[in-house]
Amino acid sequence: MRAVVVRQFGDPSVMAYEELADPEPGEDEVRIALHAAGTNPVDAGNRADGTWAGIHLPWIPGYEFAGVVDRVGVAVRNLRPGTRVVAMSDFPLQGGGYAEYAVVAERDASALASTVSFVDAAATPLAGGTAWDVLARLDLRAGDKLLVLGASGGVGSYLVQLAAMRGVEVLAVCRRENHERLRRLGAASCIDYTDSRVLDESSRAGGARVDALASLVDGMTIDPWLKAIKKNGQIAAIEPPDIDLGHLVDANLTLHGILLSPTAERTRALVGLLASGELVAPIARVLPLAQAADAHTLLEQGHVGGKIVLTTQGKAD
Ligand SMILES: NC(=O)c1ccc[n+]([C@@H]2O[C@H](COP(=O)([O-])OP(=O)(O)OC[C@H]3O[C@@H](n4cnc5c(N)ncnc54)[C@H](OP(=O)(O)O)[C@@H]3O)[C@@H](O)[C@H]2O)c1
Missing domain, CATH: 3.90.180.10 (Medium-chain alcohol dehydrogenases, catalytic domain)
Known part of the structure; x- marks a missing residue:
């Protein structure tokens, strides 16, 4: 898969867009073919220096993402290949969203209504x-x-x-x-x-x-x-x-x-509000995954005016 990888902490230029082996799901995990990943100032902060969060390098940034389940572990009960989902990975340690595939525990992924776009969903959990x-x-x-x-x-x-x-x-x-x-x-x-x-x-x-x-x-x-x-x-x-x-x-x-303590139940509640139209995802920019460094430069300027979402080439909806 293609992914944005941080091999040393530093400025946005340390993020390389690389070819990596596709991740495989463990017993109770699902693999998601990602369409969109939300970006946040904490991604840029942890790219600059993620030691406070215990981040080990190499590291793929991105805590929130949406896409379609494409492979499941043997102990996965509810989610099936082909299901649209939104997920948040373990915060602040894990990341993994700036990639074509991400693996998360089944409990961290939630089915996504067809009426909510991947971009809106990916912008919302964090x-x-x-x-x-x-x-x-x-x-x-x-x-x-x-x-x-x-x-x-x-x-x-x-x-x-x-x-x-x-x-x-x-x-x-x-x-x-x-x-x-x-x-x-x-x-x-x-x-x-x-x-x-x-x-x-x-x-x-x-x-x-x-x-x-x-x-x-x-x-x-x-x-x-x-x-x-x-x-x-x-x-x-x-x-x-x-x-x-x-x-x-x-x-x-x-x-x-307050430090965010994410739960899948809350993500489900939030995307439920997106589905009902009561909540609007404040999308300011949508950029291709390969332009993650541009996204981080904008985040560091502090005036994005909402959320920047990265999309996997050819998959944005
Ligand atoms: N504790 C947690 O769990 C947690 C979770 C999420 C985020 N955060 C942190 O919270 C902060 C906000 O996150 P975010 O995602 O909302 O960031 P953001 O999208 O980059 O928003 C930044 C906000 O700061 C305002 N701003 C920038 N410079 C300013 C200045 N000099 N004076 C007054 N306002 C200024 C911007 O307003 P204008 O553009 O209108 O100037 C904008 O409203 C970040 O530092 C982030 O790392 C913490």
């Missing part, structure tokens, strides 16, 4: 799953207000939709060019963080504005936004936040640190 975890931890009610820093990204675009579905009022923070798209996804209002007047407004609000803040941007200083959170409010951070702990204490705020 970013959608993280958004799901953020909402689960915040446990907001209909009518509550949520301020989302990084609303236009992969995670943010799913979070805005899932929160709006619950009746939560979402204030989306991102660059102006993304505002119209986010309003369509359910944001009640949008704030352009590049407009310096915005931070003054946020401070003037002096508290009592939002029930929770979701911090989805790596390296962003969130102190200027803290005063917009009500006393006894909550913060969910998916990257280590740069934050004034004094204000956290003074305002009785609760900080949730």
Whole structure:
């Protein structure tokens, strides 16, 4: 098979598009002929240095993918060759999605309705799953207000939709060019963080504005936004936040640190929402697998405006 292989950690150029032996499924595993693989900033981070995750080289990036089962192990009970599936591999250790074939445990693959495209399905488990975890931890009610820093990204675009579905009022923070798209996804209002007047407004609000803040941007200083959170409010951070702990204490705020804990049940729930049309996969770019390095360069610039999906030549739908 052709696959994108990292043999040493480094910049996007370390990814080589190579011919490798086709993987074979073990007893309780399925082999998937891949059509599409979602990309995420963590793929680029782990390509640069995956030691925090215990990644061994050589390594094929890609934690989320979709395609058609083409071979199954002897102990596989439910999935059959020919079944369309979406899957997430063991996060953050495994990867394997930037390839023509991937092998996963049967329990990690879920049948995919014919109405959901491989591209949309492949984009959803990691970013959608993280958004799901953020909402689960915040446990907001209909009518509550949520301020989302990084609303236009992969995670943010799913979070805005899932929160709006619950009746939560979402204030989306991102660059102006993304505002119209986010309003369509359910944001009640949008704030352009590049407009310096915005931070003054946020401070003037002096508290009592939002029930929770979701911090989805790596390296962003969130102190200027803290005063917009009500006393006894909550913060969910998916990257280590740069934050004034004094204000956290003074305002009785609760900080949730969140690392995605993926499950196939949640992926099934998310693709179910795609199938019903309640959730939209925020696809920004679709590139051929051979252009994985271009995808990583874009991811590292931090303004993709949704998800980049890689497709296997001739198989995109
Ligand atoms: N903890 C976990 O389990 C977990 C899971 C998934 C992702 N993550 C991490 O969470 C982060 C977001 O992931 P993602 O997939 O949503 O990334 P993404 O698609 O690249 O989105 C990046 C977001 O950051 C915003 N942004 C970029 N530079 C900014 C700046 N200087 N000031 C304010 N906002 C800025 C972008 O907004 P504009 O383009 O509008 O500027 C965009 O909304 C990444 O660091 C990722 O590694 C963590």
